[in-house]
Amino acid sequence: MKRALHPGLVATLVILVLLPFTFPNSYFFDVAIRVGLSAIAAIGLNLLMGFAGQVSIGHAGFLGIGAYASAILTSSYGWPPLAAMLGAAVLVALLAFLIAKPMLKLKGHALTIATLGFGIIVLIVLTNEGRWTGGPDGMSVGPLAVAGWQLGNEKQWYVLVALLLLVAIRLSLNLYDSPAGRALRALHGAEVAAKVAGIDTAAYKVRAFVISAVFASVAGSLTAHYSGFITPGLAGFLRSIELATMVVVGGMASTFGAVIGAALLTVLPQLLGGLESYEMVAFGLILMLTMIFLPRGLVPTLRERLRRAGK
Amino acid sequence: MLEIRNLTRTFGGVTAVQEVSFRIRAGTIHSVIGPNGAGKTTLFNLITGLYQPSSGQILLEGESIGGHPPDELARRGMSRTFQNLQICMNMSALENVMVGAHMRQNQGLLAGMARLGKLVRAERACAAECVELMNFVGVGRYVDADASQLPYGALKRLEIARALAAKPKLLLLDEPAAGLNHTETQEIDVLIKKVAAAGVTVVLVEHDMKLVMNISDHILVLNYGKKLAEGTAQEVRANPEVIAAYLGGAAAH
Numbered sequence: 001m002k003r004a005l006h007p008g009l010v011a012t013l014v015i016l017v018l019l020p021f022t023f024p025n026s027y028f029f030d031v032a033i034r035v036g037l038s039a040i041a042a043i044g045l046n047l048l049m050g051f052a053g054q055v056s057i058g059h060a061g062f063l064g065i066g067a068y069a070s071a072i073l074t075s076s077y078g079w080p081p082l083a084a085m086l087g088a089a090v091l092v093a094l095l096a097f098l099i100a101k102p103m104l105k106l107k108g109h110a111l112t113i114a115t116l117g118f119g120i121i122v123l124i125v126l127t128n129e130g131r132w133t134g135g136p137d138g139m140s141v142g143p144l145a146v147a148g149w150q151l152g153n154e155k156q157w158y159v160l161v162a163l164l165l166l167v168a169i170r171l172s173l174n175l176y177d178s179p180a181g182r183a184l185r186a187l188h189g190a191e192v193a194a195k196v197a198g199i200d201t202a203a204y205k206v207r208a209f210v211i212s213a214v215f216a217s218v219a220g221s222l223t224a225h226y227s228g229f230i231t232p233g234l235a236g237f238l239r240s241i242e243l244a245t246m247v248v249v250g251g252m253a254s255t256f257g258a259v260i261g262a263a264l265l266t267v268l269p270q271l272l273g274g275l276e277s278y279e280m281v282a283f284g285l286i287l288m289l290t291m292i293f294l295p296r297g298l299v300p301t302l303r304e305r306l307r308r309a310g311k
Numbered sequence: 312m313l314e315i316r317n318l319t320r321t322f323g324g325v326t327a328v329q330e331v332s333f334r335i336r337a338g339t340i341h342s343v344i345g346p347n348g349a350g351k352t353t354l355f356n357l358i359t360g361l362y363q364p365s366s367g368q369i370l371l372e373g374e375s376i377g378g379h380p381p382d383e384l385a386r387r388g389m390s391r392t393f394q395n396l397q398i399c400m401n402m403s404a405l406e407n408v409m410v411g412a413h414m415r416q417n418q419g420l421l422a423g424m425a426r427l428g429k430l431v432r433a434e435r436a437c438a439a440e441c442v443e444l445m446n447f448v449g450v451g452r453y454v455d456a457d458a459s460q461l462p463y464g465a466l467k468r469l470e471i472a473r474a475l476a477a478k479p480k481l482l483l484l485d486e487p488a489a490g491l492n493h494t495e496t497q498e499i500d501v502l503i504k505k506v507a508a509a510g511v512t513v514v515l516v517e518h519d520m521k522l523v524m525n526i527s528d529h530i531l532v533l534n535y536g537k538k539l540a541e542g543t544a545q546e547v548r549a550n551p552e553v554i555a556a557y558l559g560g561a562a563a564h
Contacts, residue, residue, distance in 0.1 A: 171424040178423030178430065179409075179416035179437075182402070186410045189399025196359055197477060198385030198414035207420045253401065 006173055008256050009166070016162040020155070029154035031270055036161035037223050039262035042246040043168045043255060044215020049244065050253035051181060052208040053188030054104065055112045057240045058119030062092050062213040064126055064235020066220030068133055071141040071230060076132075081144050085221040089214050096213035097206065104205040119240045126232040138231030141224045157226055164222070165259070168215065172255040184208055185253060216243075249290050251297025260298055312337040312512050313358070313481060318367035318377075320350075320357055327353040329536040330367070335529075337480075340507050341514045342523045344547075345533035346556060351516040352394055354533070355485050358514075359391050360384045371481070386414055390479030392470040394486040394516070400459045404450065404469055407458050408441040411476030444472045448502055464495045468502070475506065482506065484515040488522050500526055524548065532556070 023029055045059050069088035073079040079087065103114045126133050133139055144151045144160075151157055175181040186194040187201040194201050224230050233239070242265055250261025268286060272279040294301040313335040320328045328350040335341045343351050356362040358369055360381040369377040371387055390411070399407050416437060417423075417430055445451050448468040453461055461469060467487060474482055487503065488496040500522050507513050507526075517523050523530065524544045532539040532553050540550045547553055 174426035175420065175423045178426060178434070179413055179418055180420045180423035182406055182410050183413055183418065185402055185406075186399045186413075189401040190397040192361065192381075192393070193397035193399065193473070194410065195381040196361075196385055196389075196391050197410050197473065198382050199410070200382050204420075211420055 006170075009169055009173065012169060012256070012259070013166060016166070020158060026154045029158050031267060033154065033157050033161050033226060035263045035266045036158075036165045037219050037226065038243070038246065038266055039165055039259045040161075040168045040222075041216045041219035041243055042250070042258040042262045043172050044212040044219070045243050046212075046247045046250075046253065046255065046258040047172065047175065047184070047215070048208045048212035049247045050251075050258070051176070051184040051188065052205055053252075054205055054208065055108075055244065056115040056209075056212070057112055057237075057244050058115035058117070058122075059212065059216050059243050060235050060237070060239035061119040061122035062096065062216035063220035063223070063239065063243075064122050064232065065092050065095065066217030067141075067224035067230050067234050068126060068139075068220075069217075070221035070224050071139055072132055074142050075139070080146075081142070081221075081225060082146055085218065088221050089217045092213050092217035093210050096210045100206040100209040104202065104209060116237070116240070119235065119237055122235045123232055123237070126235055133232070136232060138229055140229045141227070143228065144222070144225035151225075161222070161226075164218075169255055169259065172258075176253075176255065180204070180207075188253075245287065249287060249297055251299040251301070254297065254299040257297050257299035264298075312372060313514075314368075314370040314373075315354075315358070316368040316370070318354070318357060318369065319365045320353055320362055321365045326536050328357065328533075331533070331536075331538050332367075333531050333538065333541060335481075335512060335514060337512050338507070338510065339512060339528040340503065340526050341512075342527040342530045343514065343516045343533060344518070344520070344523055344530060345539070348535075349533040350536040351533055352485060353536075355391065355483055355514075355516060359389060359483060385477060385479075388478075388480035389483070390474040390477045390481070391483040392467070392474050392485055392487060394489060396463075396466050396470060398458050398461075398466050398469060400457075402458055404453045404456050404458050404461055404465075405438065405441055405445065407469055408444055408472045408476050409437055411473035412437050412441060414477060441472070441476055444475055445469070447505070448472045448475070449498060464491050467491065467499070471502065471506075475511075479511060481512045481514065484513065484517075486516055486518065488517055488519045496522055 019032060041063055045056065048054050048056055066088045069091055070081065070084045073084035073087055074081055099118060103111060106114055127136050151160060183194065183199045183204050186199060187204060191201055223234065246261035246265050247258055249264060250257030269279060269283055272282050275282055316332050318328055318331045319326065331354065343354060345351055353362065357364050360379050363378040368375055376384060399410065416433060422430055442454055445454055448471050450465045450468045450472065453465060471487065488499050491499060496519055503513060503526055527544055530544060530547045531541050532547060534556045539556055540547055540553050
């Protein structure tokens with residue numbers, strides 16, 4: 001329970017180091033980077049959904065704000081990218097804190113619908129405030145540069161995203177086994193019990209919401225610099241659903257589940273590309289079957305089966 | 312320790328608890344009994360802050376606490392178990408007990424993510440303490456198990472261990488023996504005495520009369536939300552109104 005070197009983390013490190021040697025071209029690097037960026041957002045969302053059991057289908061809103069705040073602060077105000085990323089995260093944290101208090105008083109479906117509403121509002125603002133965001137046509141974003149050194153090709157991006165992904169996994173694993181992580185999981189498992197154990201459940205929900213929004217914001221900022229061009233679709237409803245699906249398919253409360261969910265939902269559409277117009281049908285079917293046969297999500301169900309097989 | 316004054320709680324037209332007053336002295340085992348629907352669990356929910364009183368007062372060590380949120384009452388030294396178990400099935404048995412110790416730990420989200428040496432040491436100490444509590448209540452063999460793998464009787468004890476992990480001054484047990492067999496009930500009997508001997512004031516709601524008569528210093532009888540009688544085991548047992556309430560009017564005379 002208290003290992004400094006988590007076996008899953010070591011395995012991820014090994015995979016991340018070896019993976020590039022199997023990549024025949026830069027397209028594979030591109031897919032891997034997108035998996036990593038989504039995984040960072042999904043790990044964050046998992047803190048809210050998987051740990052605390054509060055379902056959000058508006059988190060792409062925070063991702064979009066992070067992306068656009070980075071883009072606007074760097075291009076219109078000349079902020080250095082890192083400072084802009086930090087500024088975006090602070091802005092998103094404040095916003096998340098402000099809307100969390102009234103929203104998290106809602107329970108179950110009502111909360112989910114409220115997050116959906118939030119996502120829609122962000123999308124509309126990004127689309128309509130053309131003089132800042134370029135409107136539906138989107139806007140270009142400068143490259144990520146730190147102290148004069150610029151991240152140019154996919155390989156450098158791969159290294160950066162891989163490192164950040166490892167950090168995100170470590171933070172999430174740390175939290176899982178900490179008093180605060182247990183408090184979040186307890187309010188998911190039996191909220192009344194958490195309350196009588198002295199846990200301020202309302203405050204923890206707000207904190208989980210804010211932290212998960214910050215993860216999304218950072219992922220958004222990075223996505224903006226990596227893509228070099230962003231459109232409001234980044235904050236769209238489908239993107240929010242995708243993030244939530246990554247968490248659920250991978251396995252609620254499982255950090256590696258969020259990573260595997262992100263990989264699956266990013267890679268699968270690429271593999272199914274050959275099916276052309278039936279791509280989304282096959283995609284939907286795979287998700288349905290996953291949920292029917294692995295209702296707790298990939299990682300928890302498989303872990304359980306392995307444990308049973310080991311006995 | 313705890314004083315209840317004219318406590319009333321209504322749900323729509325139904326008065327679940329009506330003008331109930333009593334006192335609980337520190338260091339005693341106090342039982343609340345009564346037929347089904349007498350308002351026992353409602354009384355517990357009022358005391359622990361899950362329900363707001365309609366009127367009346369609840370005083371904990373002289374301070375009015377009626378309607379205060381449960382997490383604040385927990386910080387003031389109150390802890391409880393539930394008649395219908397409230398176990399976090401998404402966690403391990405040990406983690407459930409460690410949740411009980413939450414108030415004594417570093418609760419920060421960022422501290423949890425950073426997991427510095429100080430937190431790791433505190434976690435180790437906490438886990439060791441909670442393993443000991445699991446041994447104390449007799450579920451030590453489930454230390455490595457998930458909560459969902461435990462049998463019903465063990466879950467009841469696990470709840471007691473979680474409640475004790477908070478180091479409460481006042482412990483409320485809602486039907487600790489419900490659903491347990493004869494041997495398990497006797498074990499719970501011993502366990503409650505052990506807890507009380509450790510200096511914790513215990514209040515319990517219980518249907519098992521043998522258990523109640525055996526361990527209680529003081530018994531409060533509720534019927535239809537009202538206080539019917541109060542006193543030691545002998546006094547309550549000899550009270551004609553109590554006999555009437557339990558056996559029906561005919562048997563009393």
